[in-house]
Amino acid sequence: xxKIYAILSGKGGVGKTTTTINxxxxxxxxxxxxxxxxxxxxxxxxxxxLGSPIVPVTLNHVMKNEAKIEEAIYEHExxxxxxxxxxxxxxxxxxxxxxxxDIGKKLKKISDHVFLDSxxxxxxxxxxxxKAADEIIIVTNPEITAVxxxxxxxxxxxxxxxxxxxxxxxxxxxKKWEMDLPTVxxxxxxxxxxxxxxxxxxxxxxxxxxxVIVTHPKSKAARAYKVTARRILNPEEAKEKNKERQVKEKKxxxxxxxxxxxxx
Numbered sequence: 001x002x003k004i005y006a007i008l009s010g011k012g013g014v015g016k017t018t019t020t021i022n023x024x025x026x027x028x029x030x031x032x033x034x035x036x037x038x039x040x041x042x043x044x045x046x047x048x049x050l051g052s053p054i055v056p057v058t059l060n061h062v063m064k065n066e067a068k069i070e071e072a073i074y075e076h077e078x079x080x081x082x083x084x085x086x087x088x089x090x091x092x093x094x095x096x097x098x099x100x101x102d103i104g105k106k107l108k109k110i111s112d113h114v115f116l117d118s119x120x121x122x123x124x125x126x127x128x129x130x131k132a133a134d135e136i137i138i139v140t141n142p143e144i145t146a147v148x149x150x151x152x153x154x155x156x157x158x159x160x161x162x163x164x165x166x167x168x169x170x171x172x173x174x175k176k177w178e179m180d181l182p183t184v185x186x187x188x189x190x191x192x193x194x195x196x197x198x199x200x201x202x203x204x205x206x207x208x209x210x211x212v213i214v215t216h217p218k219s220k221a222a223r224a225y226k227v228t229a230r231r232i233l234n235p236e237e238a239k240e241k242n243k244e245r246q247v248k249e250k251k252x253x254x255x256x257x258x259x260x261x262x263x264x
Contacts, residue, residue, distance in 0.1 A: 002033070002108040005115050005165070005232075006133035008157070009140060010149020012120040015170035016139045017045045018202060018212070019225070020117040023137075025211045026229035028080040032112040035073065035081040039100055039129045040119040041092060044085035050076060051209030058086040063099045069106055078214060081111065097128035104132040113232075121149075122156055130160050137232075138167040138190065142178040147187055154188060165235060166193035168228060173198045193235070194228030196221055 007023075009016040017040075024036040038046035038059060047053045055074060061067040062083075074082045086092075100116070107114045118129035130136060136157045140150040154164050167188050169181065172195050185192050196202075201219035205212035213222040 002111045002114055003135065004104045004108060004133045005113065005135050005137050006039075006118050006129040006157075006162075007115055007137050007139060008118050008126060008129065008153050009120045009138065009146075010122075010151070010153045011146055014120075014139050014141045014146055015196070015202075016120065017049055017117050018206070019139050019168055019170060019196070020115050021046065021049055022211050022213050022222070022225040023229050023232065024113070024115045025076065025078050025080045025213055026226045027113055027232065028078055029213070029226075030229065030233070032233075033081075033110070034113045034115065035083060035107050035111045036115045036117060037083040037103075037107070038085040039116045039125060039132075041085050041095060041097070041125055042119060044087060046082060046117055047084035047087070049206065049209065050082065050211075052082075052084065053087055055084055058091070059083050059103075060086040060088075060091040060095065062103060063095055063097075064091075069103055078211075097124055098131075100128045101132040122152060126153070127156070127160070130157050130162055133162055135163050135165045137165050137193070138188070140167055140169060140184070140188075141171050142169050142181070142184060144179060147179060147184055151188055154190060164190045165232070166191035168192070168194040168196065170196040171198045172196065191235070193231045194224060196224045196228070 007020040024034045028034045038044045057067045057071045062069050062072050072083050076082055116129045119125035138150050140146045157164050167190055197220045199219055199221035201216035202212050202221050205215040208215045213225055216222055
């Protein structure tokens with residue numbers, strides 16, 4: 001029996017779909033059977049990111065009982081399975097998002113890991129993805145608005161009795177105007193399971209309509225996604241990394257205060 005992860009963000013534009021795709025393909029490269037489902041019915045992007053915006057059968061057809069779930073599964077060149085949603089506004093009619101949970105139960109029987117690329121925010125589609133998931137993964141940028149919205153999403157997941165596995169910080173540069181990682185960790189109160197650096201290779205992979213771990217496997221972002229995927233399989237590794245960051249931050253704070261006291 002597999003496990004379902006809902007990939008969520010408090011706001012749009014933080015790299016949620018990019019992260020979902022690259023995590024899924026990374027786990028597939030580790031020998032895991034993976035299915036990525038675009039549960040962002042209103043503004044679906046998985047198909048667009050992978051160069052297949054229009055397919056004959058989508059998740060919408062399944063949810064309207066017009067097709068079986070097996071008919072909506074497509075295979076990426078890496079072997080990762082994809083279930084896209086329709087770009088057509090007309091196909092949003094009569095969609096019962098509660099059916100996502102039932103579909104998830106079926107997919108767990110045929111896959112090791114099911115990733116739900118949810119809609120951003122706290123709306124109906126996000127709630128349906130949370131309800132369907134076994135665990136939640138939060139995607140955020142290291143800026144106060146994104147982190148604040150991510151915290152709201154975490155609180156909603158906790159209210160719905162879902163475990164939050166951790167957060168992934170994307171587009172990280174480490175520059176002084178960004179929130180530092182220990183602060184993000186303290187604010188969200190969940191482990192940071194991945195840090196994806198700002199990398200032009202990600203933008204180039206979007207142009208090439210593929211995952212960055214496929215188009216630029218040696219890039220900084222690709223390596224970071226692969227590390228993050230391994231931490232999903234071994235959450236204790238992420239917890240240890242968070243402890244290391246906290247220790248480093250305390251040491252840095254001590255030496256900063258010491259230098260200041262010495263007038264340096």
